[in-house]
Amino acid sequence: MSRRALALLLAAALLPAGLAGCGIPGETDVQVDGSVRVGEADALNGTPASPPAPTDSSEPVAFIENYLRAAAAGERDQAYARARKFLAEEARDLLPGKPQTSEVDLTVVRLREKPESTPPNNQGTSTVTLKVQQIGVLRADGTLGQPVSGQTQYVFEMRRAEPASTGLLITELPNVLLASDSALREYYRPRTVYFWNAELTRLVPDQRYLPASAPTERRITEVVKWLADRPSDWLASGVTGLPDGTQLINNATGADGRWEVNLNMPGANEQRLTRLGTQLAWSLSDLTGQLDLKIQNQKRLTVDLQRERESNTAYPRGVNPVRFAVYDGAVRPLALGNEPRGTVPLPAPENRNVVFASFAQADDQVLAALVVTGPGPDRRQRLKVGFGPEPVAVLNLSDRAFSEMSRPTWLRSLDKTRPSGLVAADDRLYRFDGSGRMSEIPLSVPGPVVTVAASLDGHRIAFISGGAAYVAAVSVEGGVPNLGPPRPLATLLTGVTAVDWVAENQLVLAGNEADRRSAIYQVAVDGAWEDPLAAEIGAPVPRVAGYPGGRDRGLEPFSFMFETNNEAWRNNPFTFVKPAQVLDVPAGSRATSPTAPFFLY
Structure with missing residues (x-):
């Protein structure tokens, strides 16, 4: 050529x-490696789209595509409730339920090709077949873990709702809570949190996902929980977590550029708190203002988030x-x-x-x-x-x-x-x-x-x-x-x-x-x-x-x-x-x- x-x-x-x-750029405006935010798709700016409803489409393929968006379209504790709205009464028990809990894993898949549908049979039911690639499991801690299934095809069966003008309902479906990769992009924001390396000399990025609808206090709370918990599975051998037993006491609070985080943190000496302050500044790099860090209700450190990022760039910019x-x-x-x-x-x-x-x-x-x-x-x-x-x-x-x-x-x-x-x-x-x-x-x-x-x-x-x-x-x-x-x-x-x-x-x-x-x-x-x-x-x-x-x-x-x-x-x-x-x-x-x-x- x-x-x-x-x-x-x-x-x-x-x-x-x-x-x-651009794909999905990082949530942060300033990143440790020098990347900068670039233009995003409309769905990634401002308020996310409203959750899909079963009545949004009466065409089988579009109906199932909306179903693949439903579980991801909001807070995790309502994921099953949103998905079950698409199910016929006789199919409600086919989807294992965990009502009103955030400990829900979403099986994220990518469509390999446009879904195929069959016309309704004599009983008025039709099917939609999805050919998929398994992407991973989106966990409650915001990590996308490796796939646990090798399934490459899913089949859905549906019938007309009653009255018929209200659309379709699913009667047969896979027994996992599915979400498409496009739904992940539409309803979640990528977040980068940072863990120290083993030598405690350099910050290492870790990718997470948080519902786009989460307010600022919730974002701070989740970031602190992620840091207190553990890094992503594949990254764990290369970084150092916070001391065992570190836990968030209540949720983060504050407003107007002044935030407060209260922790249990064994061995919380000055060096550990200073390192944690740097971690938080970079892990919350879309925020400015001050963050008060308390250990068991006692204020131990105040971090000026912007100043901390400017004075501790984690590693040379080159x-x-x-x-x-x-x-x-x-x-x-x-x-x-x-x-x-x-x-x-x-x-x-x-x-x-x-x-x-x-x-x-x-x-x-x-x-x-x-x-x-x-x-x-x-x-x-x-x-x-x-x-x-x-x-x-x-x-x-x-x-x-x-x-x-x-x-x-x-x-x-x-x-x-x-x-x-x-x-x-x-x-x-x-x-x-x-x-x-x-x-x-x-x-x-x-x-x-x-x-x-x-x-x-x-x-x-x-x-x-x-x-x-x-x-x-x-x-x-x-x-x-x-x-x-x-x-x-x-x-x-x-x-x-x-x-x-x-x-x-x-x-x-x-x-x-x-x-x-x-x-x-x-x-x-x-x-x-x-x-x-x-x-x-x-x-x-x-x-x-x-x-x-x-x-x-x-x-x-x-x-x-x-x-x-x-x-x-x-x-x-x-x-x-x-x-x-x-x-x-x-x-x-x-x-x-x-x-x-x-x-x-």
Whole structure:
């Protein structure tokens, strides 16, 4: 496919203004990784839509789609009551009931295709069949846990209500409380809460969901409960919770920028309370004003929420991002529009025979990792690793060679003396350190591992194995990174080939749509939602590179680059990177296209 044809297809695949590249952005206006809020769909702004009623539609498919919205359309303690309104009297016992309790789990599903319906039979009943993908279980603590069912199809039977003018009623249905992913987007808001890492040096984001109708006091109450309870299952091994026995005493109170939280918290010394104040400031980052923190009715700390966020940014914001690519076997900076332009932080003799590269800024140091080809006919690949002030003067070759390696990724650490990273090599995942030593990380996933990407906080990764996407928490013990149990991400893409982070809780994936054409999707870190960003690409996309920051760092939010057909492309807008946009190309270089694009930040 020609570049012009691909560019036109990508442009046509863009979502309408305000939706492209946003999915469901985080609830917070300020995020620790530098992301910023962007335009949202109307359903996500202001007051959420009213709960659907059984009489809203007498057409079977629309009726069932409304049923899939009902349980999610309000407070959890009324979820069963809203769903039961759609049921005939004879079917009320088919849905296991938990009336008037908030301890309700919603089974969230994504429709794979438009539901199918049958015309009414002689008894006046009809059926609707749903073909679904299991997304997860939305729990009372706001987490979206992994699916507990492998069901791919649900069948509903319904009849006309009496009198017939009042619509339809369900007579047969699955015995789980279902909600669609679109209902989750319509009636819930994503919330980001933060837990400290094991070293208590960095905050790590955790995605939650809260009904959009919840008032401010309720939001504060729920956030404190979440922090006092536990992190999401998949993240737990990489973070530290509050002391066991921490509990909220009554609900949060206050108004007009002055809030009060009362806790039981064992061992509530000054250091623990200070850390909790920082957690609360970031976990309530849509609020300003002051929050009084009480321990067993005694005021112990007052947090100015905005000032706390400004003075404790949790981890360094980094530098203005700059773009690079590999051109004729060497890393070269790119010049795209008015964006900042960088220089390669390597001595020229070290910048040769490069296949992939990864640079990261760590205070006044640059971390550099190159995949280079060695001499000989087999062209085995090795890592070349180094760190220090720019330019990185000394790079060390890895102690192992491989037939094929991915672009390496750095785990951003506060310990500048012991940097480490991850790379996929010959279908397995490896850790490496600043000297180039490599060791395999065993994973309980099927299929070969082909690529890996680390989040900005350094305690979460995403990787591709066997054509599927996974996330996992990272813990550091004695300077050595270890992974928690991987969580698979639900996506309609198959044969996923590439992944990277484009925001605090959002990923960009490349893979195949149902018609097997290549596409790029934006996906939530828990798989709760996904949005197509580009379709009909025409060739596989083996690599993507994202920038998880925002406008305050010189790039549009959700900026990424990718490679297809041995050419580098960018979004915002979708255009291919021309050879003329490659800088510092020495005379006599082979004319080619830039590949393997990436960001330094």
